[in-house]
Structures are given as C-alpha cells and as structure tokens.
Amino acid sequence: MTARRQPLSQTQTRVLDLLSAAGRPLSAYDLLGKLRGEGVNAPPTVYRALDKLVREGLVHRIESLNAFVACSTPHHHDMATFAICDHCGLVTELTDRPLQDQLAAISGRSGFHATRMMVELRGHCAACAAKAHGHGAPDHAH
Amino acid sequence: MTARRQPLSQTQTRVLDLLSAAGRPLSAYDLLGKLRGEGVNAPPTVYRALDKLVREGLVHRIESLNAFVACSTPHHHDMATFAICDHCGLVTELTDRPLQDQLAAISGRSGFHATRMMVELRGHCAACAAKAHGHGAPDHAH
DNA sequence: GAACGGATGTTATATCATAACACCAATCTG
DNA sequence: CAGATTGGTGTTATGATATAACATCCGTTC
Numbered sequence: 001m002t003a004r005r006q007p008l009s010q011t012q013t014r015v016l017d018l019l020s021a022a023g024r025p026l027s028a029y030d031l032l033g034k035l036r037g038e039g040v041n042a043p044p045t046v047y048r049a050l051d052k053l054v055r056e057g058l059v060h061r062i063e064s065l066n067a068f069v070a071c072s073t074p075h076h077h078d079m080a081t082f083a084i085c086d087h088c089g090l091v092t093e094l095t096d097r098p099l100q101d102q103l104a105a106i107s108g109r110s111g112f113h114a115t116r117m118m119v120e121l122r123g124h125c126a127a128c129a130a131k132a133h134g135h136g137a138p139d140h141a142h
Numbered sequence: 143m144t145a146r147r148q149p150l151s152q153t154q155t156r157v158l159d160l161l162s163a164a165g166r167p168l169s170a171y172d173l174l175g176k177l178r179g180e181g182v183n184a185p186p187t188v189y190r191a192l193d194k195l196v197r198e199g200l201v202h203r204i205e206s207l208n209a210f211v212a213c214s215t216p217h218h219h220d221m222a223t224f225a226i227c228d229h230c231g232l233v234t235e236l237t238d239r240p241l242q243d244q245l246a247a248i249s250g251r252s253g254f255h256a257t258r259m260m261v262e263l264r265g266h267c268a269a270c271a272a273k274a275h276g277h278g279a280p281d282h283a284h
Numbered sequence: 285g286a287a288c289g290g291a292t293g294t295t296a297t298a299t300c301a302t303a304a305c306a307c308c309a310a311t312c313t314g
Numbered sequence: 315c316a317g318a319t320t321g322g323t324g325t326t327a328t329g330a331t332a333t334a335a336c337a338t339c340c341g342t343t344c
Binding site: 009012045048052066 | 292293300
C-alpha cells in the first residue's frame with residue numbers, strides 16, 4: 001500500500017538533496033539561491049519541484065515558517081508534526097500515531113473529513129530552555 | 143489568571159469587528175480594503191492592529207491560509223485548532239482540552255517547551271463531503 | 285508521426301509582510 | 315510643570331513569498 005514512487009527529475013533530486021543536506025528548513029528562495037548557476041534561474045522551477053516532492057511525501061512544508069524540510073521518515077504522510085525552537089531555529093519532526101488518531105477522531109466528531117493534518121509547536125527546545133534561566137535570551141532572529 | 147484585557151484602540155476595535163462580522167478568515171489586505179476611506183491607507187496599520195489582537199488572544203492567525211479569524215471563545219489561548227474545508231472555505235475552530243494536554247506531553251518527551259501550538263486540518267466539511275459522492279467536485283478556488 | 289504528459293524556461297505580476305522614520309497623545313515622574 | 319516613556323498611527327519604500335500565462339522540449343504511447 002506504500003505509494004508507488006515516481007522517478008524524480010534532476011531538479012527534483014537536487015532540491016531534495018539540498019534539503020536533506022541542510023537538515024533544517026529552507027525557503028524556496030534559499031533553494032533558488034543554491035541552484036543559480038546550475039541552470040535554475042526562476043522561482044517557478046523551484047516551486048514546481050517542491051510541489052512534486054511534497055506530493056510524493058518526501059518533503060514537508062512548514063506553514064508557520066514558509067519553508068520546506070526533507071521528511072525524516074519518508075513514508076507517504078498525510079500528517080506532520082513539528083516542534084520549532086524560536087530561540088535557535090531547530091526544527092524537529094515528531095511522529096506520534098495516537099495523536100494522529102485522536103485528531104482524526106476530534107475532527108470526525110464534527111463530520112469533518114481530514115485529508116491533511118498539520119501540527120506546529122512553537123517554543124524552546126531542551127537546550128535553549130536550559131540556557132534560558134532568568135537571563136532573558138534574545139530570540140532567534142526570524 | 144485570565145490575562146488583563148488592555149483597552150483597544152479604535153483601529154483595533156474596527157479590525158476585530160470586521161473579522162467577527164465576516165465569520166471567516168480575512169487576509170490583512172482584505173481588511174485593508176475594507177478600511178480604506180476610514181483613514182487607514184497602508185498595510186502596517188492593519189498588521190499592527192492584528193498583532194495586538196493576536197497578543198490579546200482575540201484573533202488567531204491561520205498559518206496555512208495567511209489569514210486571520212476572530213477567536214470563537216476569546217480566552218487567552220496558546221493553542222488553536224482549525225478545520226479548514228478545501229471545498230467551500232468554511233473554517234471551524236475546534237477546542238479540545240485533552241488534545242492540548244496530549245500535545246504538551248508529546249513535545250515534553252523530547253524536552254521541548256511549547257508556548258504556542260497550532261493545529262490545522264485540511265479536508266472537507268460535513269456538507270461538502272456529503273456532496274462529493276463520486277462526481278469530482280472542483281475544489282474551492284484559493 | 286501525431287498526440288500526450290511531465291518538466292522546464294521566461295517574463296511578469298500578485299500577494300503577504302516589514303523596515304525605518306516622523307508625529308502625536310496619554311501617562312508617569314521628578 | 316518639564317521631560318521621559320509608552321503605545322498608536324501615518325507614510326514611503328522595500329523585502330519576501332508565490333503564482334499566472336505562455337512557449338518549448340522530450341520521451342512515451344498509439
């Protein structure tokens with residue numbers, strides 16, 4: 001039942017590699033910057049590659065950052081959960097099956113049929129929370 | 143422990159009224175359109191009013207729509223859950239305390255301290271799911 | 285070889301959001 | 315009262331994100 005993997009074009013592969021190598025979210029324009037000089041010169045090419053990768057479940061879009069990350073466990077996902085540190089920018093993808101079930105149940109109670117579920121948590125990661133004892137730390141510049 | 147309510151300026155009140163009256167998400171520029179001719183002529187004024195209203199817990203930003211809605215139950219919220227119909231555009235705010243607790247628990251397991259939790263479900267509302275029997279309905283134009 | 289689907293290139297533009305600075309009114313505060 | 319501070323606003327300009335519309339190319343299928 002695992003969705004069949006379509007072969008990826010060269011641009012698509014390149015975008016996925018860049019995201020994987022970065023290990024953090026990149027905006028479409030970050031990617032475009034890295035792809036200039038490789039024959040990619042305009043936003044639509046990047047957005048099209050990203051659309052495909054998101055459809056294939058290889059990349060997630062993080063709505064609250066307007067950015068994209070390589071999926072940490074490339075199943076076909078209709079749900080993604082992220083914990084985003086507002087101090088250091090660290091983004092962690094969480095997976096929790098009971099949460100998904102509970103969300104489906106909650107929305108189902110109102111007759112809603114969910115096809116995509118996004119959970120984004122903002123706050124401080126363990127390391128930054130530890131550092132932030134009393135001395136008001138300046139938050140991560142957007 | 144209910145956060146003290148700051149008095150609202152005229153612009154802030156006006157923005158909140160417009161959002162309440164709309165009963166659906168409006169973008170900052172939708173609001174600006176409605177406020178032209180009332181002395182509001184530029185985006186920053188609208189964004190500043192929205193920032194304040196969000197800080198006060200009276201308005202939520204819906205990340206996946208880049209839009210704003212009046213909070214249905216104006217407590218001070220650090221969590222919001224929305225079900226967004228991709229067919230008719232209906233947006234419903236859900237409240238579920240166990241979900242909030244579970245999210246806090248999940249993130250806490252990794253040492254993450256969440257200050258804001260966003261849950262956005264995309265799919266079809268009860269009415270549109272009922273209509274969508276077989277005949278592929280064209281989705282709501284963005 | 286015509287038709288098609290999928291990807292790309294290109295130009296232009298739409299949409300969303302903020303920087304930087306000036307001004308004003310209300311409220312403290314010495 | 316004078317000066318400082320805070321919060322809101324106006325204004326201009328710009329930055330950042332995303333898509334429309336149209337042309338081309340290429341491999342597959344019929």
